[in-house]
Amino acid sequence: MSDPLDREHRSDLRVRYAETDQMGVVYHANYLVWCEIGRTDYIRALGRSYAEMEADGITLAVSEATMRFVGSARYDDPIAVYTRLTELRSRAMAFSYRIEHASAGRTLVTASTTLVALDRTGRPARLPDVVLRILRGEARDTASDGPA
Amino acid sequence: MSDPLDREHRSDLRVRYAETDQMGVVYHANYLVWCEIGRTDYIRALGRSYAEMEADGITLAVSEATMRFVGSARYDDPIAVYTRLTELRSRAMAFSYRIEHASAGRTLVTASTTLVALDRTGRPARLPDVVLRILRGEARDTASDGPA
Amino acid sequence: MSDPLDREHRSDLRVRYAETDQMGVVYHANYLVWCEIGRTDYIRALGRSYAEMEADGITLAVSEATMRFVGSARYDDPIAVYTRLTELRSRAMAFSYRIEHASAGRTLVTASTTLVALDRTGRPARLPDVVLRILRGEARDTASDGPA
Amino acid sequence: MSDPLDREHRSDLRVRYAETDQMGVVYHANYLVWCEIGRTDYIRALGRSYAEMEADGITLAVSEATMRFVGSARYDDPIAVYTRLTELRSRAMAFSYRIEHASAGRTLVTASTTLVALDRTGRPARLPDVVLRILRGEARDTASDGPA
Numbered sequence: 001m002s003d004p005l006d007r008e009h010r011s012d013l014r015v016r017y018a019e020t021d022q023m024g025v026v027y028h029a030n031y032l033v034w035c036e037i038g039r040t041d042y043i044r045a046l047g048r049s050y051a052e053m054e055a056d057g058i059t060l061a062v063s064e065a066t067m068r069f070v071g072s073a074r075y076d077d078p079i080a081v082y083t084r085l086t087e088l089r090s091r092a093m094a095f096s097y098r099i100e101h102a103s104a105g106r107t108l109v110t111a112s113t114t115l116v117a118l119d120r121t122g123r124p125a126r127l128p129d130v131v132l133r134i135l136r137g138e139a140r141d142t143a144s145d146g147p148a
Numbered sequence: 149m150s151d152p153l154d155r156e157h158r159s160d161l162r163v164r165y166a167e168t169d170q171m172g173v174v175y176h177a178n179y180l181v182w183c184e185i186g187r188t189d190y191i192r193a194l195g196r197s198y199a200e201m202e203a204d205g206i207t208l209a210v211s212e213a214t215m216r217f218v219g220s221a222r223y224d225d226p227i228a229v230y231t232r233l234t235e236l237r238s239r240a241m242a243f244s245y246r247i248e249h250a251s252a253g254r255t256l257v258t259a260s261t262t263l264v265a266l267d268r269t270g271r272p273a274r275l276p277d278v279v280l281r282i283l284r285g286e287a288r289d290t291a292s293d294g295p296a
Numbered sequence: 297m298s299d300p301l302d303r304e305h306r307s308d309l310r311v312r313y314a315e316t317d318q319m320g321v322v323y324h325a326n327y328l329v330w331c332e333i334g335r336t337d338y339i340r341a342l343g344r345s346y347a348e349m350e351a352d353g354i355t356l357a358v359s360e361a362t363m364r365f366v367g368s369a370r371y372d373d374p375i376a377v378y379t380r381l382t383e384l385r386s387r388a389m390a391f392s393y394r395i396e397h398a399s400a401g402r403t404l405v406t407a408s409t410t411l412v413a414l415d416r417t418g419r420p421a422r423l424p425d426v427v428l429r430i431l432r433g434e435a436r437d438t439a440s441d442g443p444a
Numbered sequence: 445m446s447d448p449l450d451r452e453h454r455s456d457l458r459v460r461y462a463e464t465d466q467m468g469v470v471y472h473a474n475y476l477v478w479c480e481i482g483r484t485d486y487i488r489a490l491g492r493s494y495a496e497m498e499a500d501g502i503t504l505a506v507s508e509a510t511m512r513f514v515g516s517a518r519y520d521d522p523i524a525v526y527t528r529l530t531e532l533r534s535r536a537m538a539f540s541y542r543i544e545h546a547s548a549g550r551t552l553v554t555a556s557t558t559l560v561a562l563d564r565t566g567r568p569a570r571l572p573d574v575v576l577r578i579l580r581g582e583a584r585d586t587a588s589d590g591p592a
Contacts, residue, residue, distance in 0.1 A: 017332055017336070017346075018332065021165055022168035022169070022171075022222075027165070030473070036313055037312060049372055050313075050371075050372065051372040054371075061513070062472045062513055064511065067510075069507050070507075165494075171355055176328065176361070180325035184462065198520065199518075209319070209324075212365070213365075214360075215362075224495040313466070318461070320466045
């Protein structure tokens, strides 16, 4: 089976007017929002939505983020967010991101985030087995999957 | 007793860089955020925080908003939000706002919003008596107030 | 020729985590951002990007907005924004919006905005003829269109 | 003279409803916005506003950011942002931040950002001497300061 850590998911979006600032470029904090879009798309592509995970009582909280800004994007620019899962533990995971200007192919931002699983009370929790299996690429989640 | 509908509350803030857009002025949707700051400050000034209301199981959802944009503000400008309660019913209330450039005295935006009370399930609900009394200016909320 | 005022453009998006608030639903000001996505998509679909208009020195500033909130959307919900041009004058235009939960078909918000054209100095300006013609549906903008 | 790198500036703010997400806490990207408030307050406290710097044709672009999230804040919580200048070069500077729940004294986030000076064309530029002197704590900026 292919190593899920080799998987890279691409998300596409377009810069919103609201995301620009008076410098005429995307306000830097918005790239963190795009990273989140990248990792939720990554998880959804594996067969389980992040919204479903939250319905199971598990949330993922960002515990660390690092970002390197190397280019700038403007209003209406097409953006590609490439997301990889770089680490997976029972209670935490890490993703890396490369955000590009989709048509020019220029890298805009590289980033990484670490997330920890929390239960409904905000305490660190173990990721559900089904989520771990999915993220490891061992199984796609299906309603008929038996005990999950 | 003075009519609470005559009361006007002033909130002060400063334009954040993140609130500007590439036109070099405040992005229009942010004025709605400032209106919310205005009305929560208005309620807090009467002696009860909006956060406490939510803890009681009542949320206020915006059901209508109208805004008229007559001037523009720039990064770091000092802003004054003047808020009035214009209508109070058992399940709804309306506020009006005048947002000014605080030092120039120019009006930037006038707005009004209607809010409806919802319970934890999202159903329309009656505002707690204590909140109605406070908003009517009949009583300040105090911890020693007895059953509220 | 069909009346451009009959034209309705549909934009699709998905609710971002950043767009929710602690009530568990989309924060109300974000619908104004989605309206902007609707009208820029509307204009782009006619053959001219709003970014190109700004490059010509004309910006469109929102002068009025009214919104009616009738339903709520949650994280990851699919959203459809239906946009119509409801009025077109030489210096102003108005759009109306109906924002729906795309799969449930429930209306979430209806809204309208008026926009005025401004030149680089922030003064009211006449819309470029090419833009007026495009919005009236008389012509698609093309690079080979001759003087525009 | 005291070392400017010892200086710590405190900014105070209150969590806005718009800054929360459906987890009931502050959405993580908003802490980057608060860091910006911290460093612009830091610079303003030295006698020069960041807005004035931009009027001189110099902008500061964030080139790197690292954040560590150790606690969470809720709507209406009072927040203190403690900002330090940790490095100052002719074309770049770095700040560190400690963001606390102001009344509970709990640390919420520690962060650092590196900023580079850009001219109007977006090219790396030297910080104006007056800004370097101010940040080094050698002089307060005054209108009567002579050529700067």
